[in-house]
Amino acid sequence: MMTGYGNTSRTRKTPRSRGRMRSGSGPDRATLGIIGLVCAIAGFFVLGIILGPVAVVAGWLSMGRRWAGSNIPAVVAVALGAIDIVLALVWLVGQGTPGNGLF
Numbered sequence: 001m002m003t004g005y006g007n008t009s010r011t012r013k014t015p016r017s018r019g020r021m022r023s024g025s026g027p028d029r030a031t032l033g034i035i036g037l038v039c040a041i042a043g044f045f046v047l048g049i050i051l052g053p054v055a056v057v058a059g060w061l062s063m064g065r066r067w068a069g070s071n072i073p074a075v076v077a078v079a080l081g082a083i084d085i086v087l088a089l090v091w092l093v094g095q096g097t098p099g100n101g102l103f
Contacts, residue, residue, distance in 0.1 A: 029071065032062035036077030043084035052088060055081030 027035070036058030043051030059077030 033073035040080035048084040048088035052084030
């Protein structure tokens with residue numbers, strides 16, 4: 001009798017290692033929080049208009065789309081990413097004025 005080929009009464013319904021594997025195929029939440037934090041800090045120096053939204057999205061995904069929890073790098077990434085976006089927009093508006101100043 002071949003147990004694994006068609007006899008469903010004795011075979012497992014799920015693989016044995018399913019509980020030990022991650023459910024997603026992408027990076028885990030801690031890694032996303034750190035990536036967001038690095039992008040937020042780098043956004044203060046270069047490409048804040050691009051790295052700011054990347055930091056906000058990575059931090060938000062790392063938090064699991066909710067504010068509850070103790071994922072500090074993710075919360076800091078969202079906050080600094082938002083500040084990056086605001087500063088980049090202020091800088092872009094300032095560049096459009098005749099004086100080329102901050103405002």
